[in-house]
Amino acid sequence: MATFLGVSPSRTVKVRMVEDELLNGATRMTPGAMLEGDDPEIYLGSSCLEPDLRQYILAHELGHWHMRAAGWSLPHLMEEALAEYLGLCFGPPGYLRARIEEIEREQIEADPAVLYLDVKQLAALAPSDRRRAVLSAFALARRIGFQRIPELAAAGRTSVEELHAAADL
Numbered sequence: 545m546a547t548f549l550g551v552s553p554s555r556t557v558k559v560r561m562v563e564d565e566l567l568n569g570a571t572r573m574t575p576g577a578m579l580e581g582d583d584p585e586i587y588l589g590s591s592c593l594e595p596d597l598r599q600y601i602l603a604h605e606l607g608h609w610h611m612r613a614a615g616w617s618l619p620h621l622m623e624e625a626l627a628e629y630l631g632l633c634f635g636p637p638g639y640l641r642a643r644i645e646e647i648e649r650e651q652i653e654a655d656p657a658v659l660y661l662d663v664k665q666l667a668a669l670a671p672s673d674r675r676r677a678v679l680s681a682f683a684l685a686r687r688i689g690f691q692r693i694p695e696l697a698a699a700g701r702t703s704v705e706e707l708h709a710a711a712d713l
């Protein structure tokens with residue numbers, strides 16, 4: 545994963561399984577959460593008791609951790625899309641293909657406008673709208689090229705406008 549992103553892992557990260565209630569006060573099945581700071585930790589919720597989901601979610605969260613450790617500043621949903629790509633790639637076989645088929649089946653468009661959404665705005669959306677925004681960002685990242693995003697991030701060319709241009713829309 546570090547090789548794909550072109551970053552070098554400089555620190556260790558702790559991974560903990562925790563009760564879902566400890567993950568941002570969540571009350572339902574939760575995937576992972578990542579804390580930043582001098583002593584970063586990845587918290588995995590009850591979904592991760594299932595081995596395939598654990599592999600996928602842990603890879604997703606490690607993706608976030610690598611990107612933060614490298615000091616990248618991608619728009620929220622672009623970082624999310626790249627983390628998701630890594631989760632799907634390093635997750636169980638077939639996950640990535642299933643996601644791409646889902647996007648094609650539902651005719652999700654790559655919409656650069658979703659990159660303006662921050663965490664709070666995204667959380668305020670209805671679940672179905674949030675899901676479409678996340679999938680749209682994934683479609684956008686795919687259009688830019690997943691391997692190209694780390695290059696843009698390393699060069700600091702990650703404004704919404706620059707990503708929009710990179711997608712050639």
Ligand SMILES: [Zn+2]
Pocket residue numbers: 604608624627628
């Ligand atoms: Zn994420």
